[in-house]
Amino acid sequence: MNEYDSSRMADLLGESHGMVRTNNPEEADVLLMNTCSIREKAQEKVFSELGRWRKIKEKRPEVVIGVGGCVASQEGDTIRKRASYVDMVFGPQTLHRLPKMLDEKQHNKISIVDISFPDIEKFDFLPEPKVEGYKAYVSIMEGCSKYCSFCVVPYTRGEEVSRPFDDVIAEIVHLASQGIREVTLLGQNVNGYRGSYHDGEVCTFAELLKHIHDIDGIGRIRYTTSHPLEFNDDLIEAYTQLPKLVSHVHLPIQSGSDVVLAAMKRNHNAEDYVQRIRKLKTARPDIHISSDFIIGFPNESDEDFIATMNVIADVDYDHSYSFIYSKRPGTPASELPDSIDEATKKQRLKLLQTRIKQNTERKTRAMQGTTQRVLFEKLSDKDPQYMIGTAENTRLVLAPANAALLGHFADVVIDDIVSINTVRGQKIAWSEI
Ligand code: SAH
Numbered sequence: 001m002n003e004y005d006s007s008r009m010a011d012l013l014g015e016s017h018g019m020v021r022t023n024n025p026e027e028a029d030v031l032l033m034n035t036c037s038i039r040e041k042a043q044e045k046v047f048s049e050l051g052r053w054r055k056i057k058e059k060r061p062e063v064v065i066g067v068g069g070c071v072a073s074q075e076g077d078t079i080r081k082r083a084s085y086v087d088m089v090f091g092p093q094t095l096h097r098l099p100k101m102l103d104e105k106q107h108n109k110i111s112i113v114d115i116s117f118p119d120i121e122k123f124d125f126l127p128e129p130k131v132e133g134y135k136a137y138v139s140i141m142e143g144c145s146k147y148c149s150f151c152v153v154p155y156t157r158g159e160e161v162s163r164p165f166d167d168v169i170a171e172i173v174h175l176a177s178q179g180i181r182e183v184t185l186l187g188q189n190v191n192g193y194r195g196s197y198h199d200g201e202v203c204t205f206a207e208l209l210k211h212i213h214d215i216d217g218i219g220r221i222r223y224t225t226s227h228p229l230e231f232n233d234d235l236i237e238a239y240t241q242l243p244k245l246v247s248h249v250h251l252p253i254q255s256g257s258d259v260v261l262a263a264m265k266r267n268h269n270a271e272d273y274v275q276r277i278r279k280l281k282t283a284r285p286d287i288h289i290s291s292d293f294i295i296g297f298p299n300e301s302d303e304d305f306i307a308t309m310n311v312i313a314d315v316d317y318d319h320s321y322s323f324i325y326s327k328r329p330g331t332p333a334s335e336l337p338d339s340i341d342e343a344t345k346k347q348r349l350k351l352l353q354t355r356i357k358q359n360t361e362r363k364t365r366a367m368q369g370t371t372q373r374v375l376f377e378k379l380s381d382k383d384p385q386y387m388i389g390t391a392e393n394t395r396l397v398l399a400p401a402n403a404a405l406l407g408h409f410a411d412v413v414i415d416d417i418v419s420i421n422t423v424r425g426q427k428i429a430w431s432e433i
Helices: 002-017 040-059 069-075 077-082 095-108 165-177 205-213 233-241 258-263 270-283 302-315 342-365
Strands: 030-035 064-068 088-090 112-114 135-139 182-186 194-196 202-204 220-224 248-250 288-295 319-324 371-379 386-391 396-400 409-419 422-430
Touching: 002 030, 002 095, 002 135, 030 040, 030 069, 040 064, 040 069, 064 069, 064 095, 069 077, 069 088, 077 088, 077 112, 088 095, 095 112, 135 165, 165 194, 165 205, 182 205, 202 205, 205 220, 205 233, 233 270, 258 302, 270 302, 288 302, 288 342, 302 342, 319 342, 342 409, 371 396, 396 409
Parallel strands: 030 064, 064 088, 088 112, 135 182, 182 220, 248 288, 288 319, 396 422
Antiparallel strands: 194 202, 371 386, 371 409, 386 396, 409 422
8 A cells, every 4th residue: 555655656757747757866856755653663664764865955955854644643753853854744645735835835935744634635635646557546536434452553654544436447447548457446444435426325345346347458457455354245356257357365363362453452262264265165165365474463373373373274374474563652452461572572572573484485386287367567687588477376487578468367377396486387378358
């Protein structure tokens, strides 16, 4: 989501001020930092990077510094109190006002802090997304109303708001006309999507998927992230009807312990989750599942951790993202007592990650001899005799270069496992959509 927001900022300032992106802060006129506050570590990086930017501004005082994203949303004014050389502070929902903020600063010397949540007006002000390559992100909803006890998102991005159905479809049709073949639908809980049709009726996520499936040129649909609560039967049913929907789902469980799930306020237990997955596997037998895990939630016991490992064995995850619990200011869980020491948490994290890595390796090896549908995207930088694409399960696939295949789907027989995330095949058959 942050990557998507960052490219929107670049598109906006490109259109309003003719700006181009540079990765070299020394030559920039405007320095923008898009921040994340999901864990403390991401947040800490903000002020250390700002310290470096301060030196640039000392040499070139006309440089404008902006801080956006969730740390900005959470800290607001405090950012300018700690770093007075920051000129613009904006949140995830006010980034569309960036051109105006920049004018205010450059013409009227006024610094601005705007971290409000003006509903979903943002999307009405964003330019058509600039297209590069064959894949694109499309934001369909933002924010979260689940209020899990550990999570800062509802306070920084606001409650769930869905973009209207017509806007989402128009954006994807535009992307497809520009050569995009794969879309990833974005949101904090995409399956909580409740956009309005033009007649005011509500469009569910499963319905939205069906309409996107009908768009010519789009050959693959991904989405992230979804929440177990709204992973309903309609969505599972979609896997039997929509072949463009990839055989990979990222469905975070966080913990396999019912005690911890209740303390996290996830509103479901481990068995509810595992049953959803079983149903999904019946609908789409070759589905790959990934998850997020939080290790060391306050007072997580050995039994709780074992319950998580049991769910991992049961679901047989393909890969996962896992983190040690990080106390977030203002969240209910930050008040909970915790008697578990850091060393235990680190050890649990390592056990879990080792286990999941074994799964990833095993599943990559199992691709040997199979035929994979691949979207080819570019020639390999390392060896231009090969081109690179992605399989449905996110593995990179190398095949002999053929420029005519870039931006197309093809069936590739995998005959070589290169690394944990990369495979290779020689035999290619076109597989148009
Ligand atoms: N909406 C999704 C998750 C979005 S946040 C869901 O509810 O499942 C992305 C991930 O960051 C979470 O899945 C969680 O694993 C991690 N995360 C969020 N808050 C955290 C915290 N306080 N400490 C550690 N990890 C956290």
